Amino acid sequence: MLTTQEWEAVLLSVKVASVAVLVNLPLAIILGYFLTQWKSSSKWILETLINIPLVLPPVVTGYLLLFLLGSNGPLGNVLENILGFRIIFTWQGAALAGAVVSFPLMVRAIRLSFQGVDSKLEEAARSLGRGPIATFGYVSLPLAFRGVLAGSVLGFARALGEFGATIMVAGNIPGVTQTIPLAVFSLVQSPSGVNRSTRLVLISLILAGVMLAVSEALERREERRELS
């Protein structure tokens, strides 16, 4: 059975990753759709900006977040003085770190699914009296739904595994900000920790495997539907 610390790490990880995905989802859908519709040569600038967290070392992403959100940071200052809320060293901070690193993956998967939507169907919707927003809501989004779901699962898995950015922004406080990867890290550093961390490592493996399988299955069904 799992110890209290392990249970806390698992539940916290699920909470942090779920919030990260939910926070990302609206903007990821809007950007994913926008990138398929926007035909401009300067599109690469936006794409590069979105993808930066994908190639940046997570610790550096964490450092930048810390700089922005720390008590003296431009955003952190506003948050603390106006809302009285300090995000550093909280689970919300961990969720934000997870959201930032998983965002590019989500946008990528969602954008691909919008690209798979037949633009002729969108034209048909327009000719049937639906404006651009209704066409998006009644045709494009439902047809890309599986891809949006696959992107969310992928983003969830990525946020679940985040270490570098999380430890920078939220620290490693058991029961507060200690997610599975951080708990494994702490356990390994203690005497006979390699053995004691086995259970969490197994849980990570299972979670990651399940997520990837679900995401793949969703994308395969999407491809099959397009082929048929």
Next chain:
Amino acid sequence: MNYLSFKACHRYSTGFQLDLFFESDKLVTALCGPSGSGKTTILEMIAGLKQPQSGQIKVIEKTLLDTKQGIQVSAESRRIGFVFQDRRLFPHLNVLGNLRFGRRRREEQKDVISLDHLIEILDLTHLLKRYPENLSGGEQQRVALGRALLTHPELLLLDEPMVALDESLGNQIGEYITCVIEEWKIPALIVSHTSNLLTQLASRTILIQNGQVSSS
């Protein structure tokens, strides 16, 4: 009164040029010509899905496009019922969902064409819960026709409505189309690359060749 007046000029990067003018005061007009002559493009321009570089399009004396005056009514505000050659039924909606798709926004207007009556005329009662992938070509064509009609169009565009259907099925679709046009007196422009039942139905035929009107 002219039901339709169309004038457009568009030069493509491939060298193909569409440059034509025609008008029609007949309820049913046929647009004929070999494939690649620009017939579908004309329909797409009337529906507002493509814009010519210059031109003027009027449906029932209402200007939908006038490049000189800078008038351009969006596709969704044009009230053109387009029955596409490839039907374009929404795969995530069943037949009833497809039929209702264009109807919602027009509900404030008096339902001249009622859903129930249309379902009966097009013989769709037993298909309402089915999804497009489980329909035959002829059934899909009837749903596409019904969906376009339920927007209460001022002009119906039919792009090769009998293509990819065998002769008897094609004739059957032709009869359905004749029936709805006569029932609701909706002006229609029918595109066909061969003369068939529908062009016989038309009281005016316009022949298009290489992007130009060759006879009318």
